[in-house]
Amino acid sequence: MRAHRIAAIALGSLLAASACTSRNGEPPPAARTAAASPAPLPSGSEGALIALGRDIIERTPARMPGYVRAGMSCEACHVGAGTKPHGGSFVGIYATFPQWNKRARRYIALQDRLAECFLYSMNGRPPAYSSHEMVALVAYMAFLSRGTPVGENLSGQGLERVVTERTPSIARGERVYAQQCTACHGASGAGDGGRPPLWGARSFNDGAGMHRIATMAGFVRYNMPFGSPPDTLSKQDALDVSAFVLSHARPKFNRHATIVFPPLPASYF
Ligand code: HEC
């Protein structure tokens, strides 16, 4: 059952991605479109590994307690378990690493990028790169990326940055929040059940990408209120409400912490 669901979702998103134009504005090459036809979920242990990766994205605190302090799963920002364009899609990203990372000022592997989201967005700590969980996450992203030529960026990957001429206003944002967000995220921003927190102790920390107003506004504009069509909020509303959300206290990232992965016996290799 579960295997079919993953295959169906991957099919939908791959088709959606291939229907768009690439970042340089040219239509996607025919070869890529053809290669984007869905691979069925592999059977046996490989399929199980991919399914585990997806399950971790959907239920991160339950699957990886001890690695996550934020009260949410990866899916909170990677909508549809990373299958939605403009919603933190993972489709095709396996083909874009290693890539230059501005913050780290070095080339990073996909595992490093996952580690960033564990550290900042989940306010936690990354699993070892050799761990079963990390390999499962990479396997899931590789599965969603099948057919994407290495080095190609797909349209709808990453979050759009929103900027406007008018300076964002916290006061206007507070009004938007009361009308459009309180029902799910609560007046206190603490979330509720499946609705993740937006600020406070259980939210992402101040090092997270979502902590940048232009990035949050890009996410909000396409994906919130959850279930509404994109553009329900104007760019200005999205920026104002993000300014309001980000005006509240949240955990601080500790830059001086050291990440230690357990040592491995030589026999592991
Ligand atoms: C609070 C929101 C949030 C949560 C939770 C979150 N992420 Fe992210 N993630 C982001 C943002 C923001 C980006 C950067 C998107 C951009 O630059 O356009 C990102 C980027 C990524 C990327 C790179 C995508 C790309 O387009 O290159 C990966 C991979 C990723 N996240 C994995 C994860 C995993 C795995 C988890 C859970 C352990 C997770 N994220 C949880 C917000 C989040």
Ligand code: HEC
């Ligand atoms: C109908 C319920 C609903 C409404 C209304 C809603 N959200 Fe969300 N929001 C969600 C859900 C559910 C998620 C997690 C997405 C997922 O699981 O795919 C989410 C995720 C988020 C996230 C990323 C995760 C996090 O916790 O940081 C942000 C930011 C966000 N919402 C902001 C807003 C803003 C701003 C508004 C008002 C404009 C809003 N939301 C309205 C349900 C809602």
